[in-house]
Amino acid sequence: MAGGIAAAVPAALFVSLAGTALHRQDVQIAGVGLPWGAVAALVLLGSVELWLGAFFRSVIPTAACGVLSYALTGWWSTLETGRRLVIGDTAGNIWVYGIAGVTVAMLAWCRRYRRLPA
Numbered sequence: 371m372a373g374g375i376a377a378a379v380p381a382a383l384f385v386s387l388a389g390t391a392l393h394r395q396d397v398q399i400a401g402v403g404l405p406w407g408a409v410a411a412l413v414l415l416g417s418v419e420l421w422l423g424a425f426f427r428s429v430i431p432t433a434a435c436g437v438l439s440y441a442l443t444g445w446w447s448t449l450e451t452g453r454r455l456v457i458g459d460t461a462g463n464i465w466v467y468g469i470a471g472v473t474v475a476m477l478a479w480c481r482r483y484r485r486l487p488a
Contacts, residue, residue: 423480
């Protein structure tokens with residue numbers, strides 16, 4: 371279990387940094403901005419959490435990665451103006467609140483990888 375948490379911490383740092391950098395990307399279709407970067411950041415988070423759950427056969431690394439990612443991204447969204455990395459617009463809200471949704475979904479999915487007592 372300690373190895374899973376030790377792997378989840380750098381994974382969460384990577385996902386938080388990469389997702390925060392990615393979430394602001396959008397594409398204009400018929401004059402409407404679609405935040406594809408926020409969706410891509412959530413897919414990245416889900417894939418890392420799924421890998422952690424499958425590799426360590428436990429939901430604990432998945433939960434640790436999700437909680438730490440949510441905490442880091444939440445902290446970056448509350449910095450003072452001018453230093454804030456996540457703004458409270460549509461893309462920012464999808465990214466911040468989507469972390470909780472993806473983490474819950476991956477926790478439910480990764481339950482099937484648990485080691486069962488012999």
